[in-house]
Amino acid sequence: MAEGSLTGASWIADDAERTESVLAERRDRAAAFFSESAARWDALRDELFGRDARFAALFGLLDPEWVVGDLGAGTGTLANMVAPFVKRVIAVDRSPEMLEAAAVRLGDCDNVDVRHGELESLPVGDGELDLAVLMLVLHFAVEPRRVLAETARAVAPGGRLLVLDMRAHAREEYRETMGHLWPGFTEEQMRDWTRLAGLGAYRHIPLAPDPEASGPALFAATARKAACDAG
Numbered sequence: 001m002a003e004g005s006l007t008g009a010s011w012i013a014d015d016a017e018r019t020e021s022v023l024a025e026r027r028d029r030a031a032a033f034f035s036e037s038a039a040r041w042d043a044l045r046d047e048l049f050g051r052d053a054r055f056a057a058l059f060g061l062l063d064p065e066w067v068v069g070d071l072g073a074g075t076g077t078l079a080n081m082v083a084p085f086v087k088r089v090i091a092v093d094r095s096p097e098m099l100e101a102a103a104v105r106l107g108d109c110d111n112v113d114v115r116h117g118e119l120e121s122l123p124v125g126d127g128e129l130d131l132a133v134l135m136l137v138l139h140f141a142v143e144p145r146r147v148l149a150e151t152a153r154a155v156a157p158g159g160r161l162l163v164l165d166m167r168a169h170a171r172e173e174y175r176e177t178m179g180h181l182w183p184g185f186t187e188e189q190m191r192d193w194t195r196l197a198g199l200g201a202y203r204h205i206p207l208a209p210d211p212e213a214s215g216p217a218l219f220a221a222t223a224r225k226a227a228c229d230a231g
Contacts, residue, residue, distance in 0.1 A: 052081065059085040066130035069154060071119055072137025076102030076112070083109040090124060092117050119147045127156040135164045136218075139182040145193045152197040158227035161199055162220065163190065167206065169216035190221050199223035 059082055062068070066086045070079040073091035075098055083089050089112045093099050099114055106112045117123035119134075119141055132151045141147045151161060166184035174180040187204045194202050201224040209217045 056081055062086050067128060069124060069129040069132040071122065071132055071134050071151060073102055074098050076105045078133065078135055079112050080105055080109060083112050087111065088113065090115060092122060094118050120150055122150055122154050124154040126153055129154050130156055130159045131162065133162045138163060138165045139180050139184060142181060144182060145196065148193045149197040152199050152225060155225045157225055159225050161223045164218060164220050166216040167219050171216060184216055194223040199225055
């Protein structure tokens, strides 16, 4: 009986040693791959999985019960990425052509509501949104301050605003070539306008320029609408 137990223990030890040897070999291969691929890793990962894969999983941090407004939705790129992670997305744009393209892209998303409307008079009810996103659209607005006030109206108490746009720049040709009405924005402008819109907890984050991008540097700004008092 003791001899059988020793034989079994020896077999288990041998098997564990073989397993560890295989795992060590795999770790070495992986380490060698990363050592050889460091210089081209970003490009290789983008080629395998696409550029969006690096960021899409972050949408999993959103509350699954949220209603998100993609304001100035264009062809629906953001709405399409966010939709799997939240209860509903309301995509608003002023251009019928953009909305037609968005409808095609969003055809398989049953929780995206595409609406035609202006940023200054959103087709969105008071407090209908838990999160409102203005992604690279504010510089097209005649009155950005009014857009932010209207967005604040559509955000629920306790809800949030996210703005992605250009930092102030001197590329005046954008007015002619792309119809930009504002040459980006300063932190002071954004901070004042969100405050006047009734939003607080403002944060302003200058983003590191993408080395492959030819446009101006960007910023991200976040703000929050005060929650209603419990009483």
